[in-house]
Amino acid sequence: MESLLAIVIGGLFTAGFYSMLRRSMVKLVIGLMLLSHATNLLIFTAPGLTRGKPPLMKEEEIASGLSYADPLTQAHTLAVIVISFGIIAFTMVLLLRAYRTCKTSDTDKMKGTAL
Protein backbone atom coordinates (compact mmCIF):
# COMPACT_ATOMS: atom_id res chain seq x y z
CA MET A 1 0.00 0.00 0.00
CA GLU A 2 2.84 2.40 0.86
CA SER A 3 4.54 1.90 -2.49
CA LEU A 4 1.30 2.54 -4.33
CA LEU A 5 0.80 5.74 -2.36
CA ALA A 6 4.40 6.72 -3.02
CA ILE A 7 3.70 6.58 -6.75
CA VAL A 8 0.54 8.62 -6.30
CA ILE A 9 2.46 11.22 -4.27
CA GLY A 10 5.16 11.41 -6.89
CA GLY A 11 2.55 11.86 -9.61
CA LEU A 12 0.82 14.60 -7.66
CA PHE A 13 4.09 16.46 -7.11
CA THR A 14 4.93 16.22 -10.79
CA ALA A 15 1.53 17.44 -11.89
CA GLY A 16 1.61 20.21 -9.29
CA PHE A 17 4.99 21.55 -10.31
CA TYR A 18 4.12 21.26 -13.99
CA SER A 19 0.98 23.31 -13.67
CA MET A 20 2.74 25.87 -11.48
CA LEU A 21 5.23 26.42 -14.25
CA ARG A 22 2.46 27.31 -16.71
CA ARG A 23 1.79 30.98 -17.25
CA SER A 24 -1.85 31.04 -16.31
CA MET A 25 -2.67 32.16 -12.79
CA VAL A 26 -5.50 29.67 -12.50
CA LYS A 27 -3.09 26.86 -13.23
CA LEU A 28 -0.77 28.29 -10.62
CA VAL A 29 -3.47 27.87 -7.99
CA ILE A 30 -4.35 24.40 -9.26
CA GLY A 31 -0.67 23.55 -8.97
CA LEU A 32 -0.63 24.76 -5.39
CA MET A 33 -3.66 22.64 -4.60
CA LEU A 34 -2.10 19.52 -6.08
CA LEU A 35 1.11 20.16 -4.19
CA SER A 36 -0.74 20.54 -0.93
CA HIS A 37 -2.55 17.25 -1.54
CA ALA A 38 0.76 15.59 -2.29
CA THR A 39 2.24 16.96 0.93
CA ASN A 40 -0.75 15.77 2.94
CA LEU A 41 -0.42 12.29 1.57
CA LEU A 42 3.31 12.32 2.16
CA ILE A 43 3.09 13.17 5.85
CA PHE A 44 0.30 10.63 6.18
CA THR A 45 2.27 7.86 4.51
CA ALA A 46 5.81 8.55 5.73
CA PRO A 47 5.47 6.93 9.19
CA GLY A 48 3.94 3.82 7.62
CA LEU A 49 0.28 2.88 7.34
CA THR A 50 -1.62 0.78 9.86
CA ARG A 51 -4.65 -0.89 8.47
CA GLY A 52 -7.95 -1.27 10.30
CA LYS A 53 -6.72 -0.23 13.73
CA PRO A 54 -8.19 2.58 15.82
CA PRO A 55 -5.98 5.54 16.75
CA LEU A 56 -7.56 5.99 20.20
CA MET A 57 -7.91 3.24 22.80
CA LYS A 58 -8.67 2.69 26.43
CA GLU A 59 -5.71 2.15 28.71
CA GLU A 60 -6.47 -1.50 29.42
CA GLU A 61 -6.63 -2.22 25.71
CA ILE A 62 -3.15 -0.79 25.25
CA ALA A 63 -1.94 -2.81 28.22
CA SER A 64 -3.28 -5.99 26.63
CA GLY A 65 -0.95 -5.38 23.71
CA LEU A 66 -3.40 -4.48 20.97
CA SER A 67 -1.76 -2.50 18.22
CA TYR A 68 -3.05 0.89 17.19
CA ALA A 69 -2.65 3.41 14.39
CA ASP A 70 -0.43 6.41 15.14
CA PRO A 71 -2.83 9.17 16.22
CA LEU A 72 -0.26 11.92 15.79
CA THR A 73 0.06 11.37 12.05
CA GLN A 74 -3.68 11.63 11.67
CA ALA A 75 -3.73 14.78 13.78
CA HIS A 76 -0.95 16.32 11.68
CA THR A 77 -2.71 15.49 8.44
CA LEU A 78 -5.96 16.92 9.71
CA ALA A 79 -4.27 20.14 10.82
CA VAL A 80 -2.53 20.50 7.48
CA ILE A 81 -5.75 19.94 5.55
CA VAL A 82 -7.44 22.72 7.50
CA ILE A 83 -4.52 25.10 7.08
CA SER A 84 -4.17 24.46 3.37
CA PHE A 85 -7.90 24.93 2.93
CA GLY A 86 -7.59 28.41 4.42
CA ILE A 87 -4.54 29.24 2.38
CA ILE A 88 -6.04 28.07 -0.88
CA ALA A 89 -9.17 30.12 -0.17
CA PHE A 90 -6.97 33.18 0.31
CA THR A 91 -5.05 32.43 -2.88
CA MET A 92 -8.28 32.18 -4.85
CA VAL A 93 -9.33 35.63 -3.64
CA LEU A 94 -5.90 37.00 -4.44
CA LEU A 95 -6.19 35.49 -7.91
CA LEU A 96 -9.51 37.19 -8.50
CA ARG A 97 -8.14 40.46 -7.20
CA ALA A 98 -5.05 40.18 -9.37
CA TYR A 99 -7.18 39.46 -12.42
CA ARG A 100 -9.32 42.51 -11.76
CA THR A 101 -6.37 44.77 -11.09
CA CYS A 102 -4.10 43.62 -13.88
CA LYS A 103 -6.79 42.65 -16.42
CA THR A 104 -4.84 39.56 -17.32
CA SER A 105 -4.22 36.09 -15.97
CA ASP A 106 -0.92 35.68 -17.78
CA THR A 107 1.85 35.78 -15.18
CA ASP A 108 4.34 36.80 -17.87
CA LYS A 109 2.53 40.07 -18.32
CA MET A 110 2.72 40.97 -14.64
CA LYS A 111 5.77 43.10 -14.55
CA GLY A 112 4.40 46.09 -12.73
CA THR A 113 6.23 45.82 -9.43
CA ALA A 114 8.84 48.39 -10.43
CA LEU A 115 7.92 51.73 -8.96
Next chain:
Amino acid sequence: MKSLVILPIIIPLVTASLTLLFRRFQRMQKGLGLAGSIALFAASLVLAMNVYEKGIIVHHVGNWPAPYGIPLVADALASIMIILTGLIGVSVATFSLKDIRSGEFQFGFMPLFHMLLMGVCGAFLTGDLFNLYVWFEVLLIASFVLMTLGGRRPQIEGSLKYVTINLLASMFLLCGVGILYGKVGTLNLADLSHKLSISPHSQLVTSSAMLLLVAFSIKSAAFPFFFWLPDSYHTPAFSVSALFAGLLTKVGVYAMIRTFILIYRDDISLLIILVIAGLTMVIGVFGAVIQKEIRRLLSFHIISQIGYSLMGLGIASRLSLTAAIFFTFHVAVAKAALFLVAATIGHEKGSTALEKVGGLYQTHPWLSLFFVLPALSLAGLPPLSGFAAKLALIQAGLKGHHSLIVFIALFVSILTLYSMAKIWTMAFWGPEQNVQITRSEKVRPQKSVQLFDGLSISFWIPLVLLTAVTLGIGIFAEPLLQFCQQAADTLLQPAIYNQAVLTEAR
Protein backbone atom coordinates in the same frame (compact mmCIF):
# COMPACT_ATOMS: atom_id res chain seq x y z
CA MET B 1 6.73 32.12 36.61
CA LYS B 2 6.19 29.56 33.91
CA SER B 3 3.20 31.38 32.56
CA LEU B 4 5.62 34.14 31.56
CA VAL B 5 6.53 32.08 28.53
CA ILE B 6 3.03 32.24 27.20
CA LEU B 7 2.74 36.02 27.50
CA PRO B 8 4.44 36.90 24.18
CA ILE B 9 1.76 34.82 22.45
CA ILE B 10 -1.22 35.83 24.58
CA ILE B 11 -0.60 39.59 24.49
CA PRO B 12 -0.68 39.94 20.68
CA LEU B 13 -3.62 37.55 20.51
CA VAL B 14 -5.66 39.59 22.97
CA THR B 15 -4.62 42.83 21.30
CA ALA B 16 -5.54 41.49 17.89
CA SER B 17 -8.97 40.41 19.09
CA LEU B 18 -9.64 43.71 20.85
CA THR B 19 -8.50 45.82 17.91
CA LEU B 20 -10.64 43.66 15.66
CA LEU B 21 -13.64 44.47 17.85
CA PHE B 22 -12.91 48.19 17.65
CA ARG B 23 -11.96 48.11 13.99
CA ARG B 24 -14.39 50.83 13.04
CA PHE B 25 -13.30 53.21 15.78
CA GLN B 26 -9.93 54.22 14.50
CA ARG B 27 -8.70 56.08 17.55
CA MET B 28 -9.57 53.12 19.73
CA GLN B 29 -7.90 50.73 17.31
CA LYS B 30 -4.72 52.79 17.19
CA GLY B 31 -4.58 53.28 20.95
CA LEU B 32 -5.16 49.61 21.73
CA GLY B 33 -2.69 48.50 19.08
CA LEU B 34 0.01 50.78 20.45
CA ALA B 35 -0.69 49.72 24.04
CA GLY B 36 -0.53 46.07 23.02
CA SER B 37 2.83 46.48 21.33
CA ILE B 38 4.23 48.31 24.38
CA ALA B 39 2.94 45.51 26.61
CA LEU B 40 4.59 42.93 24.36
CA PHE B 41 7.90 44.77 24.54
CA ALA B 42 7.69 44.97 28.33
CA ALA B 43 6.79 41.29 28.61
CA SER B 44 9.71 40.37 26.37
CA LEU B 45 12.13 42.26 28.59
CA VAL B 46 10.78 40.61 31.75
CA LEU B 47 10.98 37.20 30.12
CA ALA B 48 14.56 37.80 29.00
CA MET B 49 15.56 38.96 32.46
CA ASN B 50 14.14 35.78 33.99
CA VAL B 51 15.83 33.58 31.42
CA TYR B 52 19.13 35.38 31.96
CA GLU B 53 19.00 34.73 35.68
CA LYS B 54 17.35 31.33 35.92
CA GLY B 55 18.09 29.60 32.64
CA ILE B 56 15.59 27.94 30.36
CA ILE B 57 11.90 28.33 31.21
CA VAL B 58 9.60 25.63 29.86
CA HIS B 59 5.83 25.62 29.76
CA HIS B 60 4.00 22.45 28.80
CA VAL B 61 0.83 23.59 27.09
CA GLY B 62 -2.23 21.89 28.54
CA ASN B 63 0.02 20.03 31.00
CA TRP B 64 0.74 17.32 28.47
CA PRO B 65 4.15 15.94 29.40
CA ALA B 66 6.93 16.19 26.79
CA PRO B 67 7.52 14.66 24.29
CA TYR B 68 3.78 14.09 23.76
CA GLY B 69 2.49 17.60 24.28
CA ILE B 70 3.80 20.81 22.80
CA PRO B 71 6.22 22.65 25.05
CA LEU B 72 6.90 26.36 24.83
CA VAL B 73 10.57 26.84 25.53
CA ALA B 74 12.19 30.16 26.31
CA ASP B 75 15.94 29.77 26.22
CA ALA B 76 18.39 32.62 25.72
CA LEU B 77 18.18 32.52 21.91
CA ALA B 78 14.39 32.59 21.89
CA SER B 79 14.22 35.41 24.41
CA ILE B 80 16.70 37.54 22.45
CA MET B 81 14.53 37.11 19.37
CA ILE B 82 11.41 37.92 21.38
CA ILE B 83 12.99 41.17 22.58
CA LEU B 84 13.72 41.95 18.95
CA THR B 85 10.09 41.30 18.04
CA GLY B 86 8.90 43.54 20.85
CA LEU B 87 11.28 46.33 19.92
CA ILE B 88 10.43 46.33 16.23
CA GLY B 89 6.75 45.85 17.03
CA VAL B 90 6.64 48.92 19.23
CA SER B 91 8.60 51.02 16.73
CA VAL B 92 6.52 50.08 13.73
CA ALA B 93 3.25 50.41 15.66
CA THR B 94 4.19 53.97 16.60
CA PHE B 95 5.29 54.79 13.09
CA SER B 96 2.16 53.36 11.53
CA LEU B 97 -0.14 55.76 13.40
CA LYS B 98 0.59 58.51 10.91
CA ASP B 99 1.90 56.37 8.07
CA ILE B 100 -0.93 53.97 7.34
CA ARG B 101 -3.89 55.41 5.47
CA SER B 102 -7.17 55.68 7.27
CA GLY B 103 -8.81 53.28 4.83
CA GLU B 104 -6.21 50.67 5.62
CA PHE B 105 -6.82 51.06 9.34
CA GLN B 106 -10.49 50.60 8.58
CA PHE B 107 -9.60 47.37 6.86
CA GLY B 108 -7.92 46.07 10.00
CA PHE B 109 -4.27 47.01 9.98
CA MET B 110 -3.74 46.67 13.73
CA PRO B 111 -5.38 43.22 14.12
CA LEU B 112 -3.28 41.87 11.26
CA PHE B 113 -0.15 43.50 12.62
CA HIS B 114 -0.62 41.83 16.00
CA MET B 115 -1.49 38.49 14.43
CA LEU B 116 1.83 38.69 12.62
CA LEU B 117 3.63 39.45 15.87
CA MET B 118 1.89 36.50 17.50
CA GLY B 119 3.03 34.19 14.72
CA VAL B 120 6.60 35.42 15.01
CA CYS B 121 6.69 35.02 18.81
CA GLY B 122 5.12 31.58 18.54
CA ALA B 123 7.72 30.47 16.04
CA PHE B 124 10.48 31.62 18.38
CA LEU B 125 9.03 29.94 21.45
CA THR B 126 7.76 26.61 20.26
CA GLY B 127 9.65 23.44 21.08
CA ASP B 128 7.96 21.29 18.46
CA LEU B 129 8.75 21.11 14.78
CA PHE B 130 5.19 20.67 13.56
CA ASN B 131 4.07 23.51 15.78
CA LEU B 132 6.81 25.62 14.19
CA TYR B 133 5.18 24.99 10.83
CA VAL B 134 1.82 26.07 12.22
CA TRP B 135 3.28 29.33 13.56
CA PHE B 136 4.92 29.91 10.21
CA GLU B 137 1.52 29.64 8.59
CA VAL B 138 0.02 32.05 11.13
CA LEU B 139 2.60 34.69 10.39
CA LEU B 140 2.46 34.01 6.67
CA ILE B 141 -1.27 34.46 6.31
CA ALA B 142 -1.10 37.70 8.31
CA SER B 143 1.77 38.91 6.16
CA PHE B 144 -0.10 38.03 2.94
CA VAL B 145 -2.98 40.27 3.90
CA LEU B 146 -0.71 43.06 5.18
CA MET B 147 1.14 43.01 1.89
CA THR B 148 -1.98 43.36 -0.20
CA LEU B 149 -3.57 45.94 2.09
CA GLY B 150 -4.35 48.86 -0.17
CA GLY B 151 -4.65 46.81 -3.31
CA ARG B 152 -2.48 48.81 -5.69
CA ARG B 153 -1.24 46.98 -8.74
CA PRO B 154 2.41 46.61 -7.72
CA GLN B 155 1.25 45.24 -4.37
CA ILE B 156 -0.97 42.63 -5.95
CA GLU B 157 1.72 41.50 -8.34
CA GLY B 158 4.40 41.51 -5.67
CA SER B 159 2.28 39.53 -3.28
CA LEU B 160 1.40 36.97 -5.95
CA LYS B 161 5.09 36.09 -6.09
CA TYR B 162 5.47 36.35 -2.34
CA VAL B 163 2.48 34.10 -1.67
CA THR B 164 3.45 31.46 -4.22
CA ILE B 165 7.07 31.14 -3.15
CA ASN B 166 6.23 31.13 0.54
CA LEU B 167 3.55 28.50 0.14
CA LEU B 168 6.05 26.39 -1.72
CA ALA B 169 8.50 26.86 1.14
CA SER B 170 5.85 25.76 3.62
CA MET B 171 5.29 22.61 1.61
CA PHE B 172 8.99 21.82 1.60
CA LEU B 173 9.03 22.38 5.34
CA LEU B 174 6.07 20.10 5.80
CA CYS B 175 7.60 17.35 3.67
CA GLY B 176 10.78 17.55 5.71
CA VAL B 177 8.82 17.41 8.95
CA GLY B 178 6.74 14.48 7.72
CA ILE B 179 9.73 12.44 6.64
CA LEU B 180 11.56 13.21 9.87
CA TYR B 181 8.56 12.08 11.90
CA GLY B 182 8.31 8.93 9.86
CA LYS B 183 11.93 8.12 10.54
CA VAL B 184 12.43 9.21 14.15
CA GLY B 185 8.89 9.04 15.51
CA THR B 186 8.92 12.35 17.35
CA LEU B 187 8.81 16.02 16.50
CA ASN B 188 9.69 17.47 19.86
CA LEU B 189 12.93 19.40 19.26
CA ALA B 190 14.58 18.16 22.44
CA ASP B 191 13.52 14.58 21.84
CA LEU B 192 14.67 14.77 18.21
CA SER B 193 18.03 16.11 19.26
CA HIS B 194 18.40 13.34 21.83
CA LYS B 195 17.32 10.52 19.51
CA LEU B 196 19.44 11.68 16.59
CA SER B 197 22.50 12.08 18.75
CA ILE B 198 22.47 8.43 19.83
CA SER B 199 21.74 6.86 16.44
CA PRO B 200 23.67 7.60 13.25
CA HIS B 201 21.84 9.65 10.64
CA SER B 202 20.08 7.55 8.08
CA GLN B 203 19.59 8.69 4.52
CA LEU B 204 16.04 9.79 5.09
CA VAL B 205 17.09 12.01 7.96
CA THR B 206 19.61 13.70 5.69
CA SER B 207 16.99 14.23 3.01
CA SER B 208 14.65 15.77 5.57
CA ALA B 209 17.54 18.04 6.59
CA MET B 210 17.92 19.20 3.00
CA LEU B 211 14.18 19.80 2.64
CA LEU B 212 14.23 21.93 5.79
CA LEU B 213 17.32 23.73 4.52
CA VAL B 214 15.53 24.66 1.30
CA ALA B 215 12.38 25.69 3.18
CA PHE B 216 14.21 27.92 5.64
CA SER B 217 16.46 29.32 2.91
CA ILE B 218 13.38 30.45 1.03
CA LYS B 219 11.94 32.00 4.18
CA SER B 220 15.15 33.78 5.03
CA ALA B 221 15.89 34.69 1.38
CA ALA B 222 19.28 32.98 1.18
CA PHE B 223 21.21 32.64 -2.06
CA PRO B 224 19.43 30.61 -4.69
CA PHE B 225 16.00 31.43 -3.27
CA PHE B 226 16.14 35.17 -2.66
CA PHE B 227 14.49 36.55 -5.80
CA TRP B 228 11.01 36.94 -4.33
CA LEU B 229 12.16 39.39 -1.68
CA PRO B 230 13.34 42.40 -3.71
CA ASP B 231 10.32 41.94 -5.96
CA SER B 232 7.81 42.29 -3.19
CA TYR B 233 9.22 44.08 -0.14
CA HIS B 234 9.12 47.54 -1.66
CA THR B 235 5.47 47.35 -2.67
CA PRO B 236 3.37 47.43 0.55
CA ALA B 237 2.76 50.37 2.87
CA PHE B 238 5.95 51.77 4.39
CA SER B 239 5.32 50.51 7.92
CA VAL B 240 4.56 47.05 6.61
CA SER B 241 7.78 46.81 4.66
CA ALA B 242 9.75 48.03 7.67
CA LEU B 243 8.12 45.33 9.77
CA PHE B 244 8.83 42.64 7.19
CA ALA B 245 12.39 43.82 6.71
CA GLY B 246 13.03 43.75 10.42
CA LEU B 247 11.39 40.51 11.37
CA LEU B 248 10.32 38.01 8.75
CA THR B 249 13.61 36.86 7.26
CA LYS B 250 15.02 36.64 10.79
CA VAL B 251 12.45 33.99 11.64
CA GLY B 252 13.93 31.88 8.86
CA VAL B 253 17.44 32.43 10.18
CA TYR B 254 16.30 31.56 13.69
CA ALA B 255 14.67 28.35 12.50
CA MET B 256 17.83 27.43 10.64
CA ILE B 257 20.03 28.03 13.67
CA ARG B 258 17.65 26.05 15.84
CA THR B 259 17.29 23.02 13.59
CA PHE B 260 20.81 22.75 12.24
CA ILE B 261 22.59 23.23 15.55
CA LEU B 262 20.16 21.54 17.90
CA ILE B 263 18.90 18.69 15.76
CA TYR B 264 21.10 17.82 12.81
CA ARG B 265 24.52 19.22 13.52
CA ASP B 266 26.27 17.32 10.76
CA ASP B 267 29.31 18.81 9.10
CA ILE B 268 28.11 18.50 5.53
CA SER B 269 24.98 20.55 5.95
CA LEU B 270 26.95 23.16 7.92
CA LEU B 271 29.44 23.32 5.05
CA ILE B 272 26.58 23.80 2.59
CA ILE B 273 25.24 26.59 4.77
CA LEU B 274 28.65 28.24 4.78
CA VAL B 275 28.80 28.16 0.96
CA ILE B 276 25.25 29.53 0.76
CA ALA B 277 26.29 32.26 3.20
CA GLY B 278 29.16 33.44 1.03
CA LEU B 279 27.09 33.48 -2.14
CA THR B 280 24.19 35.21 -0.39
CA MET B 281 26.43 38.00 0.84
CA VAL B 282 28.00 38.63 -2.55
CA ILE B 283 24.91 38.34 -4.73
CA GLY B 284 22.84 40.44 -2.34
CA VAL B 285 25.28 43.30 -2.25
CA PHE B 286 25.85 43.24 -6.02
CA GLY B 287 22.11 43.52 -6.46
CA ALA B 288 22.02 46.42 -4.03
CA VAL B 289 24.77 48.38 -5.74
CA ILE B 290 22.87 48.84 -8.99
CA GLN B 291 19.48 49.71 -7.50
CA LYS B 292 18.02 53.17 -7.87
CA GLU B 293 15.10 52.97 -5.51
CA ILE B 294 15.77 53.21 -1.80
CA ARG B 295 13.51 50.43 -0.61
CA ARG B 296 14.66 48.06 -3.36
CA LEU B 297 18.26 48.82 -2.55
CA LEU B 298 17.64 48.13 1.11
CA SER B 299 15.78 44.94 0.22
CA PHE B 300 18.87 43.61 -1.51
CA HIS B 301 20.82 44.52 1.59
CA ILE B 302 18.50 42.37 3.68
CA ILE B 303 19.61 39.42 1.55
CA SER B 304 23.26 40.33 1.80
CA GLN B 305 23.08 40.64 5.59
CA ILE B 306 21.34 37.28 5.91
CA GLY B 307 24.61 35.89 4.55
CA TYR B 308 26.48 37.15 7.60
CA SER B 309 24.09 35.47 10.00
CA LEU B 310 24.40 32.23 8.06
CA MET B 311 28.17 32.57 8.05
CA GLY B 312 28.12 32.48 11.84
CA LEU B 313 25.86 29.45 11.74
CA GLY B 314 28.01 27.65 9.18
CA ILE B 315 31.20 28.01 11.20
CA ALA B 316 29.29 26.70 14.24
CA SER B 317 31.79 27.47 16.96
CA ARG B 318 30.85 29.08 20.25
CA LEU B 319 32.18 32.47 19.17
CA SER B 320 30.63 32.33 15.71
CA LEU B 321 27.18 31.44 17.00
CA THR B 322 27.39 34.26 19.55
CA ALA B 323 28.33 36.57 16.71
CA ALA B 324 25.57 35.26 14.45
CA ILE B 325 22.88 35.87 17.07
CA PHE B 326 24.27 39.31 17.89
CA PHE B 327 24.45 40.13 14.19
CA THR B 328 20.86 39.05 13.58
CA PHE B 329 19.70 41.34 16.37
CA HIS B 330 21.80 44.24 15.12
CA VAL B 331 20.80 43.92 11.50
CA ALA B 332 17.09 43.71 12.27
CA VAL B 333 17.26 46.92 14.28
CA ALA B 334 19.41 48.80 11.77
CA LYS B 335 17.33 47.60 8.85
CA ALA B 336 14.03 48.57 10.40
CA ALA B 337 15.50 52.01 11.17
CA LEU B 338 16.65 52.43 7.55
CA PHE B 339 13.27 51.39 6.18
CA LEU B 340 11.59 53.89 8.46
CA VAL B 341 13.93 56.62 7.21
CA ALA B 342 13.05 55.60 3.65
CA ALA B 343 9.40 55.80 4.65
CA THR B 344 9.86 59.31 6.02
CA ILE B 345 11.60 60.34 2.81
CA GLY B 346 8.73 58.83 0.88
CA HIS B 347 6.23 60.88 2.86
CA GLU B 348 8.19 64.09 2.57
CA LYS B 349 9.14 63.86 -1.08
CA GLY B 350 6.37 61.69 -2.43
CA SER B 351 8.83 59.17 -3.83
CA THR B 352 11.60 56.86 -2.78
CA ALA B 353 13.37 56.75 -6.14
CA LEU B 354 16.89 58.09 -5.72
CA GLU B 355 16.64 60.27 -8.83
CA LYS B 356 13.56 62.00 -7.58
CA VAL B 357 14.70 62.91 -4.11
CA GLY B 358 17.59 65.14 -3.25
CA GLY B 359 18.73 67.96 -1.08
CA LEU B 360 17.47 66.30 2.05
CA TYR B 361 20.56 67.37 3.95
CA GLN B 362 19.52 70.99 3.55
CA THR B 363 15.87 70.58 4.29
CA HIS B 364 16.03 67.78 6.84
CA PRO B 365 19.39 67.84 8.65
CA TRP B 366 18.13 65.80 11.60
CA LEU B 367 16.68 63.12 9.40
CA SER B 368 20.07 62.89 7.69
CA LEU B 369 21.69 62.16 11.02
CA PHE B 370 19.21 59.41 11.70
CA PHE B 371 19.90 57.93 8.30
CA VAL B 372 23.66 58.01 8.66
CA LEU B 373 23.84 56.24 12.01
CA PRO B 374 22.01 53.03 11.05
CA ALA B 375 23.55 53.14 7.57
CA LEU B 376 27.08 53.22 8.93
CA SER B 377 26.09 50.63 11.49
CA LEU B 378 25.01 48.36 8.66
CA ALA B 379 28.35 48.88 6.95
CA GLY B 380 30.09 48.05 10.23
CA LEU B 381 31.84 51.23 11.33
CA PRO B 382 32.79 51.65 14.97
CA PRO B 383 31.38 52.46 17.47
CA LEU B 384 28.06 51.28 16.05
CA SER B 385 26.55 47.86 16.58
CA GLY B 386 27.56 46.55 13.16
CA PHE B 387 31.19 46.89 14.10
CA ALA B 388 30.93 44.72 17.19
CA ALA B 389 28.89 42.13 15.30
CA LYS B 390 31.20 41.95 12.29
CA LEU B 391 34.33 41.97 14.42
CA ALA B 392 33.07 38.95 16.34
CA LEU B 393 32.15 37.17 13.09
CA ILE B 394 35.54 37.84 11.51
CA GLN B 395 37.35 36.67 14.63
CA ALA B 396 35.30 33.50 14.66
CA GLY B 397 36.07 32.95 10.98
CA LEU B 398 39.80 33.43 11.46
CA LYS B 399 39.84 31.15 14.50
CA GLY B 400 38.06 28.45 12.52
CA HIS B 401 40.48 28.92 9.58
CA HIS B 402 37.75 29.94 7.17
CA SER B 403 39.79 32.67 5.53
CA LEU B 404 37.85 32.73 2.25
CA ILE B 405 34.55 33.55 3.89
CA VAL B 406 36.28 36.18 6.04
CA PHE B 407 37.65 37.79 2.90
CA ILE B 408 34.19 37.76 1.30
CA ALA B 409 32.63 39.26 4.42
CA LEU B 410 35.12 42.13 4.47
CA PHE B 411 34.76 42.74 0.74
CA VAL B 412 30.97 42.83 1.03
CA SER B 413 31.27 45.31 3.91
CA ILE B 414 33.05 47.73 1.61
CA LEU B 415 30.36 47.39 -1.03
CA THR B 416 27.73 47.89 1.67
CA LEU B 417 29.42 51.12 2.63
CA TYR B 418 29.52 52.08 -1.04
CA SER B 419 25.80 51.60 -1.57
CA MET B 420 24.97 53.45 1.64
CA ALA B 421 27.19 56.28 0.42
CA LYS B 422 25.25 56.18 -2.82
CA ILE B 423 21.97 56.84 -1.01
CA TRP B 424 23.68 59.56 0.96
CA THR B 425 25.17 61.37 -2.03
CA MET B 426 22.04 61.14 -4.15
CA ALA B 427 19.24 61.62 -1.65
CA PHE B 428 20.88 63.82 0.95
CA TRP B 429 23.69 65.71 -0.75
CA GLY B 430 22.32 65.65 -4.26
CA PRO B 431 20.62 68.67 -5.83
CA GLU B 432 17.09 69.25 -4.73
CA GLN B 433 14.49 67.95 -7.15
CA ASN B 434 11.20 69.63 -7.69
CA VAL B 435 8.77 66.81 -7.58
CA GLN B 436 5.08 67.28 -7.52
CA ILE B 437 3.76 65.55 -4.48
CA THR B 438 0.45 64.02 -5.28
CA ARG B 439 -2.19 64.36 -2.65
CA SER B 440 -2.58 60.69 -2.00
CA GLU B 441 1.09 60.15 -1.35
CA LYS B 442 1.65 63.02 1.04
CA VAL B 443 0.44 62.50 4.57
CA ARG B 444 -2.61 64.54 5.18
CA PRO B 445 -1.86 67.45 7.47
CA GLN B 446 -3.18 66.45 10.83
CA LYS B 447 -3.22 67.88 14.27
CA SER B 448 -0.03 66.46 15.63
CA VAL B 449 2.99 67.47 17.58
CA GLN B 450 5.81 68.27 15.21
CA LEU B 451 9.44 68.06 16.14
CA PHE B 452 12.68 68.60 14.22
CA ASP B 453 12.42 69.06 10.48
CA GLY B 454 8.69 69.48 10.77
CA LEU B 455 8.13 65.75 11.08
CA SER B 456 5.45 64.31 13.27
CA ILE B 457 6.42 62.97 16.68
CA SER B 458 5.18 59.51 15.79
CA PHE B 459 7.86 59.43 13.07
CA TRP B 460 10.57 60.53 15.43
CA ILE B 461 9.95 58.19 18.37
CA PRO B 462 10.70 54.97 16.45
CA LEU B 463 13.65 56.50 14.61
CA VAL B 464 15.22 57.71 17.84
CA LEU B 465 14.44 54.46 19.64
CA LEU B 466 15.96 52.21 16.98
CA THR B 467 19.00 54.42 16.46
CA ALA B 468 19.56 54.59 20.21
CA VAL B 469 19.47 50.80 20.35
CA THR B 470 21.96 50.43 17.51
CA LEU B 471 24.26 52.95 19.20
CA GLY B 472 23.69 51.41 22.60
CA ILE B 473 24.49 47.82 21.67
CA GLY B 474 27.48 49.13 19.71
CA ILE B 475 29.05 51.05 22.56
CA PHE B 476 27.88 48.83 25.39
CA ALA B 477 28.03 45.56 23.53
CA GLU B 478 29.04 43.50 26.52
CA PRO B 479 25.67 42.69 28.17
CA LEU B 480 23.99 41.63 24.93
CA LEU B 481 27.09 39.77 23.79
CA GLN B 482 27.09 37.89 27.07
CA PHE B 483 23.44 36.98 26.64
CA CYS B 484 24.17 35.86 23.07
CA GLN B 485 27.01 33.76 24.42
CA GLN B 486 24.63 32.14 26.85
CA ALA B 487 22.38 31.39 23.88
CA ALA B 488 25.31 29.88 21.95
CA ASP B 489 26.27 27.76 24.95
CA THR B 490 22.76 26.39 25.23
CA LEU B 491 22.76 25.62 21.52
CA LEU B 492 26.08 23.84 21.62
CA GLN B 493 25.21 21.76 24.68
CA PRO B 494 21.84 20.34 23.72
CA ALA B 495 21.90 18.27 26.91
CA ILE B 496 20.90 21.38 28.87
CA TYR B 497 18.00 22.12 26.55
CA ASN B 498 16.92 18.49 26.43
CA GLN B 499 17.02 18.11 30.17
CA ALA B 500 15.02 21.28 30.71
CA VAL B 501 12.33 20.19 28.28
CA LEU B 502 12.14 16.47 28.85
CA THR B 503 12.61 16.03 32.57
CA GLU B 504 10.62 19.05 33.62
CA ALA B 505 8.17 17.92 36.28
CA ARG B 506 4.79 19.34 35.65
